[in-house]
Amino acid sequence: DAGITQSPRYKITETGRQVTLMCHQTWSHSYMFWYRQDLGHGLRLIYYSAAADITDKGEVPDGYVVSRSKTENFPLTLESATRSQTSVYFCASSESWTATNEKLFFGSGTQLSVL
Amino acid sequence: QQQVKQSPQSLIVQKGGISIINCAYENTAFDYFPWYQQFPGKGPALLIAIRPDVSEKKEGRFTISFNKSAKQFSLHIMDSQPGDSATYFCAASMETSGSRLTFGEGTQLTVNP
Numbered sequence: 001d002a003g004i005t006q007s008p009r010y011k012i013t014e015t016g017r018q019v020t021l022m023c024h025q026t027w028s029h030s031y032m033f034w035y036r037q038d039l040g041h042g043l044r045l046i047y048y049s050a051a052a053d054i055t056d057k058g059e060v061p062d063g064y065v066v067s068r069s070k071t072e073n074f075p076l077t078l079e080s081a082t083r084s085q086t087s088v089y090f091c092a093s094s095e096s097w098t099a100t101n102e103k104l105f106f107g108s109g110t111q112l113s114v115l
Numbered sequence: 116q117q118q119v120k121q122s123p124q125s126l127i128v129q130k131g132g133i134s135i136i137n138c139a140y141e142n143t144a145f146d147y148f149p150w151y152q153q154f155p156g157k158g159p160a161l162l163i164a165i166r167p168d169v170s171e172k173k174e175g176r177f178t179i180s181f182n183k184s185a186k187q188f189s190l191h192i193m194d195s196q197p198g199d200s201a202t203y204f205c206a207a208s209m210e211t212s213g214s215r216l217t218f219g220e221g222t223q224l225t226v227n228p
Contacts, residue, residue: 031214042121042204043159043218058215090158094214102147102208104216106158 003027006091006107014115019078021110023091031094032074033058033104034066036087043090049074081114088112118142119207121219128226134192136222138205141186145207149216150179150190153202162203163190195226 004025013019023032034046045058047066055066063085065077078085088111092104121138128134138148149164165172165179165188172179178191192199202223206216 033215035218040124040220042119042220043206043216045215045217048215059217092158102149102164102214103161104151104159104214106160108156108158 004091004093004105004107006089006110008110009108010111012113012115013081015082016080019081019112021076021078021089021091021112023074023076023107025072025074025091025093025105027093027095027105028071029093029095029105030071032068033092033094034064034074034076035090035092036060037090037109038087046076046089078112083114086112086114118217119205119219121205121222123222124220125223126225128195128224130195130197130226130228132195132226134190134195134199134224134226136190136203136205136224137187138189138219139185139187140207142207142209143186144209144211145217146210147208148179148181148188149206150177151204151206151218153204153221155201159202159204192224195224197226197228200224200226 007022033048035043044060049055049068052071088109090109091107119140150162151159152162153159163174163177167183176193181188205219208216
């Protein structure tokens with residue numbers, strides 16, 4: 001029962017490089033999300049997806065790109081990394097959202113440092 | 116703009132004491148208010164949640180109190196234990212946003228033995 005897994009666990013990169021963070025879930029959940037966690041800001045939504053090939057912007061999408069060709073995968077790409085993108089990134093998933101089934105399942109996170 | 120504001124940023128409580136974390140929201144369309152618990156090196160996990168049709172929900176030592184008129188809700192941890200030491204996030208969502216949660220800034224709770 002793997003659940004939701006993120007890779008890599010830690011990543012160090014340089015300003016201007018392209019970086020891709022991976023997210024894989026084994027539950028076939030419809031919804032997937034990317035959040036970034038920064039001290040003083042809590043968790044902020046970057047992008048989300050309601051199904052394969054359906055994605056939409058969240059609160060802080062600038063500088064990020066996502067794709068979802070398969071239900072189980074939701075990679076997040078930083079096209080040209082900046083120091084302000086140094087953060088801990090969390091992927092999450094959920095089943096269809098109903099009044100009796102409202103729960104996000106989070107991965108363990110990717111700690112990204114941009115030098 | 117932060118639609119859900121959480122306080123305090125950090126909290127230290129003695130074992131057996133009561134931990135109280137507060138959140139305030141701005142958007143009256145919010146209709147679902149969960150609390151997530153995060154241990155170091157892990158992702159957040161749902162702890163307890165409430166809808167505005169009730170003023171209180173209790174699960175074990177954890178209680179959410181909800182004040183709709185004041186647009187505030189709080190988490191109370193009774194008989195706090197060292198194992199409760201974690202970061203706690205309040206959050207809110209509305210029916211039209213589905214599973215898109217807006218999170219507070221987080222509270223780092225330390226329970227001393």
